[in-house]
Amino acid sequence: MKVLFAASEAVPFCKTGGLADVAGSLPQALVQAGNEVAVILPLYQKVAEGWKDQMSFVCNIEVPLGWRRVYCGLFRLDKDGVIWYFVDNEYYFKREALYGHYDDGERFGFFSRAVISLLPALAFMPEIIHCNDWQTALVPIYLKDECVRWPEVRGIKTVFTVHNIEYQGRYGKETLEDLFGLAPGWFADGTIAMDGDVNLLKGALMTCDAITAVSPTYAQELRYAFFAHGMESVMQRNAAKLHGVLNGIDMVRYDPAADPALEDHYSVSRMAGKAKCKAKLQRQLHLNEDPNVPIIAIISRLVSHKGLDLVCRVFDQIMDLNCQFVVLGSGDWNYEQFFEEKLGHYPGRMALYRGYNEKLAMQIYGGADLLLMPSKSEPCGLAQMIAMRYGTVPIVRETGGLKDTVHPYEAWCGAGNGFTFADYNSGDMLYVIRQAVDLYYNNPSAFKGLRKTGMTEDFSWSRSAQSYNEIYQSIRS
Numbered sequence: 346m347k348v349l350f351a352a353s354e355a356v357p358f359c360k361t362g363g364l365a366d367v368a369g370s371l372p373q374a375l376v377q378a379g380n381e382v383a384v385i386l387p388l389y390q391k392v393a394e395g396w397k398d399q400m401s402f403v404c405n406i407e408v409p410l411g412w413r414r415v416y417c418g419l420f421r422l423d424k425d426g427v428i429w430y431f432v433d434n435e436y437y438f439k440r441e442a443l444y445g446h447y448d449d450g451e452r453f454g455f456f457s458r459a460v461i462s463l464l465p466a467l468a469f470m471p472e473i474i475h476c477n478d479w480q481t482a483l484v485p486i487y488l489k490d491e492c493v494r495w496p497e498v499r500g501i502k503t504v505f506t507v508h509n510i511e512y513q514g515r516y517g518k519e520t521l522e523d524l525f526g527l528a529p530g531w532f533a534d535g536t537i538a539m540d541g542d543v544n545l546l547k548g549a550l551m552t553c554d555a556i557t558a559v560s561p562t563y564a565q566e567l568r569y570a571f572f573a574h575g576m577e578s579v580m581q582r583n584a585a586k587l588h589g590v591l592n593g594i595d596m597v598r599y600d601p602a603a604d605p606a607l608e609d610h611y612s613v614s615r616m617a618g619k620a621k622c623k624a625k626l627q628r629q630l631h632l633n634e635d636p637n638v639p640i641i642a643i644i645s646r647l648v649s650h651k652g653l654d655l656v657c658r659v660f661d662q663i664m665d666l667n668c669q670f671v672v673l674g675s676g677d678w679n680y681e682q683f684f685e686e687k688l689g690h691y692p693g694r695m696a697l698y699r700g701y702n703e704k705l706a707m708q709i710y711g712g713a714d715l716l717l718m719p720s721k722s723e724p725c726g727l728a729q730m731i732a733m734r735y736g737t738v739p740i741v742r743e744t745g746g747l748k749d750t751v752h753p754y755e756a757w758c759g760a761g762n763g764f765t766f767a768d769y770n771s772g773d774m775l776y777v778i779r780q781a782v783d784l785y786y787n788n789p790s791a792f793k794g795l796r797k798t799g800m801t802e803d804f805s806w807s808r809s810a811q812s813y814n815e816i817y818q819s820i821r822s
């Protein structure tokens with residue numbers, strides 16, 4: 346199958362969150378599963394600085410966007426069996442940050458229109474265009490809009506993956522024609538309209554051939570108001586084309602036996618290196634150097650849906666458990682401030698790094714004993730899978746992909762690979778943290794067993810690629 350994968354970020358070129366990990370790894374797995382795959386991304390300033398000398402120029406065209414005719418360059422880079430295309434327009438993409446600009450709607454409207462306009466310039470005409478999140482939500486709509494006049498694209502099918510339904514690309518009604526160049530009928534028949542506004546995500550959900558959510562549980566949850574951010578009725582209406590496919594992780598990149606960020610390497614059969622990673626982490630973060638104290642870590646954006654209010658509510662009780670606590674992340678001021686303030690209360694037992702630091706993240710995965718992820722909602726979550734790969738036992742709330750990947754430890758038979766709680770409740774979270782710390786101190790061999798179970802889980806992309814293949818086949822036949 347010929348697949349064009351459209352995304353707004355991908356590792357190793359640019360990353361702000363989990364989408365980049367997916368877009369960086371799934372395409373290669375799809376190639377290994379027998380597909381021909383190209384990925385198309387915006388050529389952001391950061392990408393250009395790091396990679397442009399390895400790219401070749403393909404062509405430039407004019408892209409129609411409402412009343413504008415916009416310059417669009419196309420660059421190509423071949424890597425790991427995947428063709429990577431980059432859409433160039435310095436006015437839209439030569440900026441420091443990927444998102445958060447006043448004209449994001451126009452920027453990604455341009456990008457989505459460019460994906461369609463550039464189809465004849467690509468190495469192959471795709472059979473499937475696989476889009477991701479609101480930034481590429483206009484692609485299925487533009488495709489439907491164009492195919493009336495353009496027979497060559499008529500047979501292309503679209504898959505739309507919801508990584509996070511919270512971000513929907515919502516704009517005033519006046520943007521429909523002026524900004525996005527769509528006829529009023531798209532709004533009048535409700536396809537792209539929601540609560541009186543243009544809603545790009547809704548448009549994609551209504552027009553694509555298959556919707557996927559990034560975990561089976563998240564696919565179920567999206568039918569309910571608590572999780573769907575107003576999109577529940579749209580999801581219910583399109584339930585027949587909705588699938589849940591669990592994300593994977595890059596098992597080569599995330600490998601404690603080879604990760605250059607780690608103080609020492611280790612694997613299931615040779616765990617000694619993990620203790621060295623822990624000692625290094627304690628030194629580096631000015632924690633008391635004690636190999637026998639469990640380190641609980643949070644590696645996360647510090648935003649409310651990550652469940653941090655639960656942590657704040659019982660933080661002192663957690664610290665009463667004779668553990669060390671490490672937080673890596675940035676985000677909402679109130680959480681940053683909370684952890685900053687707590688630092689002074691727990692010298693030698695707590696560390697905070699405010700910001701984004703990939704190397705430190707890997708060192709924490711390597712050196713910590715427990716990873717806390719009590720999310721209110723979590724479409725898939727990568728951190729818990731990376732943690733397990735590094736022998737760090739996850740403590741999670743049973744939601745979305747956390748529920749699909751972390752199974753509760755059952756003392757009587759030794760089953761499970763982590764600790765879980767169901768209700769969004771700080772008392773329940775504290776209870777399982779206590780269980781985890783208790784197991785660490787009082788049953789080290791069982792705790793070791795949990796680490797090893799996590800390390801041997803198959804979170805590879807090849808499993809997910811197989812599921813996507815089946816979806817591609819089903820909409821082509």
Ligand code: ADP
Nearest residue numbers: 362363645673674700701702703706726727728
């Ligand atoms: P989300 O996509 O909602 O941010 P995920 O768990 O799906 O959450 O993916 C987060 C990814 O970003 C993981 O790879 C995690 O290790 C990484 N990450 C999160 N916060 C930081 C940080 N402050 N520094 C470095 N890496 C981080």
